[in-house]
Amino acid sequence: xxxxxxxxxxxxxxxxxxxxxxxxxxxxxxxxxxxxxxxxxxxxxxxxxxxxxxxxxxxxxxxxxxxxxxxxxxxxxxxxxxxxxxxxxxxxxxxxxxxxxxxxxxxxxxxxxxxxxxxxxxxxxxxxxxxxxxxxxxxxxxxxxxxxxxxxxxxxxxxxxxxxxxxxxxxxxxxxxxxxxxxxxxxxxxxxxxxxxxxxxxxxxxxxxxxxxxxxxxxxxxxxxxxxxxxxxxxxxxxxxxxxxxxxxxxxxxxxxxxxxxxxxxxxxxxxxxxxxxxxxxxxxxxxxxxxxxxxxxxxxxxxxxxxxxxxxxxxxxxxxxxxxxxxxxxxxxxx
Amino acid sequence: xxxxxxxxxxxxxxxxxxxxxxxxxxxxxxxxxxxxxxxxxxxxxxxxxxxxxxxxxxxxxxxxxxxxxxxxxxxxxxxxxxxxxxxxxxxxxxxxxxxxxxxxxxxxxxxxxxxxxxxxxxxxxxxxxxxxxxxxxxxxxxxxxxxxxxxxxxxxxxxxxxxxxxxxxxxxxxxxxxxxxxxxxxxxxxxxxxxxxxxxxxxxxxxxxxxxxxxxxxxxxxxxxxxxxxxxxxxxxxxxxxxxxxxxxxxxxxxxxxxxxxxxxxxxxxxxxxxxxxxxxxxxxxxxxxxxxxxxxxxxxxxxxxxxxxxxxxxxxxxxxxxxxxxxxxxxxxxx
Numbered sequence: 001x002x003x004x005x006x007x008x009x010x011x012x013x014x015x016x017x018x019x020x021x022x023x024x025x026x027x028x029x030x031x032x033x034x035x036x037x038x039x040x041x042x043x044x045x046x047x048x049x050x051x052x053x054x055x056x057x058x059x060x061x062x063x064x065x066x067x068x069x070x071x072x073x074x075x076x077x078x079x080x081x082x083x084x085x086x087x088x089x090x091x092x093x094x095x096x097x098x099x100x101x102x103x104x105x106x107x108x109x110x111x112x113x114x115x116x117x118x119x120x121x122x123x124x125x126x127x128x129x130x131x132x133x134x135x136x137x138x139x140x141x142x143x144x145x146x147x148x149x150x151x152x153x154x155x156x157x158x159x160x161x162x163x164x165x166x167x168x169x170x171x172x173x174x175x176x177x178x179x180x181x182x183x184x185x186x187x188x189x190x191x192x193x194x195x196x197x198x199x200x201x202x203x204x205x206x207x208x209x210x211x212x213x214x215x216x217x218x219x220x221x222x223x224x225x226x227x228x229x230x231x232x233x234x235x236x237x238x239x240x241x242x243x244x245x246x247x248x249x250x251x252x253x254x255x256x257x258x259x260x261x262x263x264x265x266x267x268x269x270x271x272x273x274x275x276x277x278x279x280x281x282x283x284x285x286x287x288x289x290x291x292x293x294x295x296x297x298x299x300x301x302x303x304x305x306x307x308x309x310x311x312x313x314x315x316x317x318x319x320x321x322x323x324x325x326x327x328x329x330x331x332x333x334x335x336x
Numbered sequence: 337x338x339x340x341x342x343x344x345x346x347x348x349x350x351x352x353x354x355x356x357x358x359x360x361x362x363x364x365x366x367x368x369x370x371x372x373x374x375x376x377x378x379x380x381x382x383x384x385x386x387x388x389x390x391x392x393x394x395x396x397x398x399x400x401x402x403x404x405x406x407x408x409x410x411x412x413x414x415x416x417x418x419x420x421x422x423x424x425x426x427x428x429x430x431x432x433x434x435x436x437x438x439x440x441x442x443x444x445x446x447x448x449x450x451x452x453x454x455x456x457x458x459x460x461x462x463x464x465x466x467x468x469x470x471x472x473x474x475x476x477x478x479x480x481x482x483x484x485x486x487x488x489x490x491x492x493x494x495x496x497x498x499x500x501x502x503x504x505x506x507x508x509x510x511x512x513x514x515x516x517x518x519x520x521x522x523x524x525x526x527x528x529x530x531x532x533x534x535x536x537x538x539x540x541x542x543x544x545x546x547x548x549x550x551x552x553x554x555x556x557x558x559x560x561x562x563x564x565x566x567x568x569x570x571x572x573x574x575x576x577x578x579x580x581x582x583x584x585x586x587x588x589x590x591x592x593x594x595x596x597x598x599x600x601x602x603x604x605x606x607x608x609x610x611x612x613x614x615x616x617x618x619x620x621x622x623x624x625x626x627x628x629x630x631x632x633x634x635x636x637x638x639x640x641x642x643x644x645x646x647x648x649x650x651x652x653x654x655x656x657x658x659x660x661x662x663x664x665x666x667x668x669x670x671x672x
Contacts, residue, residue, distance in 0.1 A: 001437065001438045002434070002435060002437055002438065003434060003438055003441060004435065008465075012464060014438065014442070015441070015442075015464075018442075018445060018446075018449060021458050021460075022456050022457075022458050023424075023456070023458050025458075026458050026460055028460075030460070034461065035461040037424070037425050037460065039375070040375065043376075045381075045478070047461065047476075048427065049427040049428075049462060049463055049474070049476055050429070051430075051431055051463045051465050051474060052465075053465055053472075055468050056465060088359075088361075088373070089362070089371065089381075089383055091371065091384065093474045093476075095387055095389050095392075095472060096339065102338065102341075102347065102350065103337075105350075106350070106354075109351050113354060113355060116358075117358070120358050120359070122358050122359050122361075122362050122365070123355045123365075124364075124365045124366070124371030124373065124383060125366050125370065125385065126385060127385055127386050127387045127474075128344055128347055128348060128351075129387050129388075130392050131389060132391050132392060133468060133469040133470075134468060136387075136389075136431060138385070138387060138429045138463075138474040138476075140383075140427055142381070142383060
């Protein structure tokens with residue numbers, strides 16, 4: 001059996017069953033945005049890692065090295081945000097072709113440093129090694145969260161409202177523009193989605209507001225598309241859900257680029273990934289408070305669906321009121 | 337300027353100058369075996385990471401995947417040991433060709449799991465992504481150490497005795513045998529050094545004994561050869577040193593393989609790397625106690641030199657009493 005036959009998530013399931021904790025301090029191991037470990041009283045230690053590989057995650061023909069560095073930190077900060085936590089310290093490993101210029105490595109690090117500065121992360125160490133082909137970069141990041149603020153994927157209940165912290169599909173739209181338009185021929189709206197793709201923001205402030213509100217039952221960051229992330233929440237929480245396709249927030253820029261591309265913008269929102277907004281479930285009595293707290297902080301929260309009983313499945317309801325099952329359609333490593 | 341012109345250590349120096357800590361909690365950032373961070377009172381958080389790349393760090397024609405997994409954990413545990421600390425929690429990132437069989441990934445993880453079990457490390461998460469060429473594996477590991485037990489590279493003083501926790505050169509000898517002899521034609525002594533190369537031990541127990549002794553002024557793990565590691569200690573401590581070539585402990589197996597190879601076994605000890613013994617400096621009045629504590633724990637400590645005044649340089653004294661300067665000769669990424 002080849003790993004392309006079982007895919008990334010099948011592989012993770014296979015491995016996770018073999019990796020059993022030795023220590024009673026592991027609160028959550030494999031299977032959430034970050035690991036959660038009992039450290040000192042009153043604080044949980046968070047630990048997460050992400051690896052980006054040239055020609056798998058990024059293409060240096062149109063992705064500046066500064067953007068690769070930025071994203072390598074941002075994706076990890078986003079995982080900490082999705083637990084309701086605060087990031088701390090990062091270690092960075094890079095595997096680099098020896099023929100690279102020093103200034104290329106400096107450009108990569110300028111992105112790492114800029115994003116670390118944005119989210120007050122300290123880069124405290126790393127490893128620099130040669131590569132046989134292309135750039136690989138790995139960031140591991142610690143964080144912490146108070147035990148009464150940690151938000152897992154597994155806490156959603158039927159009746160909870162599904163929300164997102166902002167509009168989706170921008171990153172996929174940006175990738176489309178980068179792939180199809182030369183820089184000189186781009187419009188302002190196109191530049192907007194390119195920026196969302198190259199320099200994604202982690203919703204750290206929003207995650208802290210949500211984890212402090214007391215009304216949030218589950219949360220994920222949207223790294224693989226809304227469809228994949230809500231399915232993870234439903235699977236971990238043993239629930240169903242309904243997503244209202246017309247309620248998914250889409251910017252004018254994404255609509256314009258999707259029209260040019262001849263695709264549905266909601267498909268990019270559902271399956272495109274790398275938007276790094278948060279999807280979360282909120283108890284109905286907290287909806288008003290949570291929404292206004294997020295708006296006050298400058299976010300654009302939107303209600304996109306409801307958690308339902310497990311027997312009801314995970315459904316997408318379109319403008320005509322027709323429902324169909326949500327398929328796991330985000331990026332899945334090893335699949336063709 | 338290309339990175340192969342300045343080498344791994346030149347590159348690290350260039351980057352480290354640009355990465356300034358935001359938080360007052362960073363006790364040591366880049367430039368020791370691990371980062372050291374102020375966490376709860378009475379405990380320092382340690383954080384380290386290492387990346388292994390196929391055909392740079394290992395060759396799957398003769399290196400079993402289980403050994404790659406073992407080593408990926410062991411090298412990080414060794415860094416924690418060199419700070420005098422205790423390892424905690426690991427996250428593992430792997431970039432794998434999609435055509436791999438699931439059982440190959442399971443074999444890799446069997447090594448990760450075995451080594452984690454050996455040192456009571458918990459694997460709590462990770463990232464699994466595709467690769468365009470070969471396997472890349474990154475492990476990041478947390479640990480802790482009590483503030484009065486942390487041992488940096490920078491504490492050595494003239495007059496301190498330089499010791500190692502055990503014999504050196506085995507890993508380089510093992511690599512030579514793997515490269516030059518088919519399995520069926522190997523002797524028992526050859527199998528012994530192969531095992532040292534494929535399944536290195538981290539000197540965790542020894543590191544804890546040393547950090548608890550109160551007599552240790554500096555410590556490094558020997559990942560890049562004794563020469564490179566003692567030069568790092570001298571540079572960080574602003575001292576010189578003398579290493580007595582004939583005092584470097586070499587096993588019978590290493591001597592036998594070196595004779596067949598026609599090389600000096602002490603060259604393997606000085607420049608071979610990946611032995612993962614500890615090199616440390618001890619105050620003269622602690623020599624007896626430290627030596628007997630290590631021997632009681634089953635180690636084979638050996639005095640190999642002296643720390644000297646900075647003006648005296650870093651010297652290697654041979655059997656005839658002749659001294660020459662120690663050159664940084666361990667593995668240096670990006671150099672030809």
